[in-house]
Amino acid sequence: MKYENSENLTQMTEAAKSIRRHIVNMVTDAKSGHPGGSLSAVEIMTALYFQTMDVDVDNPQKELRDRFVLSKGHATPVLYGTLAEKGYFPKEELTTFRKINTLLQGHPDMKEIPGVDMSSGSLGQGLSVANGMALAQKLDNTGKRVYTLLGDGEVQEGQIWEAAMTAAHYKLGNLVAFLDFNGLQIDGDINNVMSPSPLKEKWEAFNWHVQEIDGHCFEEIFDAIEKANKITEKPSIIIAKTVKGKGISFMENNAGWHGSAPSEEQRQQALKELE
């Protein structure tokens, strides 16, 4: 399937830009949050919510739906930005992010926020939960799928590999994981902190279907999802090479922007770059 120059691709690109603006505004307004790893996942989240997943904005709890687990739970700005853009709640809510009495908690809260399928934040737990959802979908023969987004630093958690074993053991062909491989974690370059390499070989050894793509290229993301969804006897992982802070010149490839907020001046510059 080709998306280049299609109307769809233009829509996606516009939505992605808008979500990036939400991320910058949310984190600046909150004076805290995680912009770097949110900006790196914008295209993945846009592709999932605007093209891939069978969800109903008017009935977020619809029983028969595809589900999404944000395992790297700190990337709430991209999740909330995407959900607001999709229409799960008014965009004005985004200005309350991380503030007292807000709907939009620092990390996802499935009990409160429309469209959030799982609470997360303690790293390493999302893949197990996604497995559980996928097992339930299989038991009920719903034909629905489960998607999850993992961070590259997150795979340092042992539970990820426990869950990787489980997903393969139970042949969860209805599970697709994205690995946001931006190469940076809080303390710096992932290869200096605790290298997860070689990732492709690790996941293959765990008997997953593995693809490596450019995580900012919609065409590659769509093709990878399409391929993953044809695999029925294995879980799939899409290792998406991304740029931390993508789209904001002064944030790109800078670990310092993992969890810090822009100043008012930096916000203006960022928004200008996103025009």
Add this chain to the structure above:
Amino acid sequence: MKEMATREAYGNALVELGEKNKDIVVLDADLSKSTKTAGFGERYPDRFFNIGIAEADLVGTAAGLAAAGKIPFASTFAIFATGRAYDQVRNSVCYPRLNVKLAATHAGITVGEDGATHQALEDIALMRAIPNMTVVVPADGIEAKQAIEVAAEYDGPMYIRLGRSKVPVLNEDSYKFELGKGVVLKEGNDVTIIATGIMVGEALKAAKELKADGVDAEVINIHTIKPLDKELLISSATKTKAVVTAEEHNVMGGLGSAVSEVLSQNQATPMEMVGVNDTFGESGTPQSLLEKYGLTADVISDKVRKVIKKK
């Protein structure tokens, strides 16, 4: 006296419930013969998931199943369920208030010969400190079976503490388990003995011993540590003006702490606590451990005599 391990009752209850309720699924972490979930696995293989030796993943997977509408019973030994997977229980189950039943066997010092690493003596404390968690400690097989039936109906996270060893059956078949309600097993006026789990039987023995000495003890079985039956505890303490708690758990953070939290704020009452005194256990037969660590009817009686003097 008839005897049965609460884990045995758990396994039997699961097999029965599995027939009635197709949403029930069971997970285990390579201990299904010990936790007694194997029977469910044989009967309903599609709804049984062995996760292997991976307790964090066990709890996380259960959370996902619950989020998608299933009623998962996740089983392993208490020490792993509450200690090894604490963060998963807290963040993936209790924070989102998912309908996961954590059925933990081999709790307490009576796991015996395996020694300190396998003796969960702080699990009640850990579980009751997490918001949204309900904590149930059955005293015998009858109560355990009914607690499991109620757990399947109750919507929310529940920790069910089960034992390894056979324990005397105290309740009649006609017994009716009510979540959050304490059970007065014997009325009395001089002291209230509040016990949970295997210590309920010891509390009854102590009450008998005390009666011979002219002390009229009230005995209450608290099978639900959280939410605690405050009304019953306050009214009994108001009547007897002296309380002794008894649990197969560290005296810190368990039943004794829970009771003292209620009484100190509502009906301050002299108290004594029977339990493991902030120490690790060791290898030994269950009975020798109970004796060495002071979890017997005699110790309860001693504490009763002590507390009555404080009135």
